[in-house]
């Protein structure tokens with residue numbers, strides 16, 4: 519395993535796990551509980567652009583440095599004096615550069631939640647395709663206690679993940695929940711101990727290597743479309759377009775020939 523971390527900017531670390539073909543992005547602003555400022559957002563965006571082009575990388579893990587926080591939210595100190603217009607731009611730019619980019623990424627992105635996932639931090643995890651958290655993680659949307667609402671997508675993504683009732687409760691009460699409760703309501707997929715967070719996450723990303731990259735990309739697109747009015751047709755179109763790929767032929771041939779498939 520290549521354990522060497524590369525630095526991107528002053529607050530994001532990056533490494534490839536070659537054994538599982540997984541890229542790991544670690545937000546590293548530990549003293550500020552990994553709060554998301556514009557520099558962190560740009561650095562993650564930069565890492566994702568590189569990962570998108572790299573055919574050897576099949577999936578991504580996003581995690582936070584230290585044991586205390588995954589991400590404790592958008593950086594409150596950065597936006598405290600913003601005008602309405604600046605706040606609108608913060609929300610739009612953050613979504614375009616990071617949150618929507620992750621949600622629509624062509625490779626699976628898994629959030630490894632190592633501590634607090636609050637506000638924009640939980641929204642970052644919500645934009646990922648799968649969420650795994652340590653027992654000590656605490657999750658919540660405190661925005662309404664700050665006199666604002668979530669601005670990085672939680673009002674749209676949370677109801678789709680846990681249902682409107684639980685989403686309303688989390689957003690309106692701003693209560694912070696523990697990992698076991700988050701698991702019960704379907705907010706996270708697995709709860710693990712802190713020393714097995716990355717190994718358990720890698721054991722999941724390793725499974726993606728048994729699948730066709732084009733199939734995963736269009737599966738993400740189809741699931742993301744599930745609430746659109748033409749979602750049913752989007753699924754049919756995506757399904758059909760995979761019949762043109764070499765990996766489809768390989769997958770089917772491998773099944774018929776009773777062997778393991780060898781996807782490109």
Ligand code: CAA
Pocket residue numbers: 549550551553590591592593594595634636637638639641660661664667668669670
């Ligand atoms: N933004 C900026 N700085 C933050 C931060 C944030 N979201 N969260 C923590 N920090 C900073 C603290 O200001 C503190 O910095 P200093 O040492 O320079 O004072 C440092 O991180 C350590 O934090 P605490 O001393 O507060 O640590 P604690 O253990 O006492 O409390 C906590 C931990 C409960 C997570 C607390 O830090 C907290 O409540 N943080 C804010 C959580 C929050 O409200 N998040 C939502 C942000 S708004 C948002 O995300 C909007 C959006 O959707 C776009």
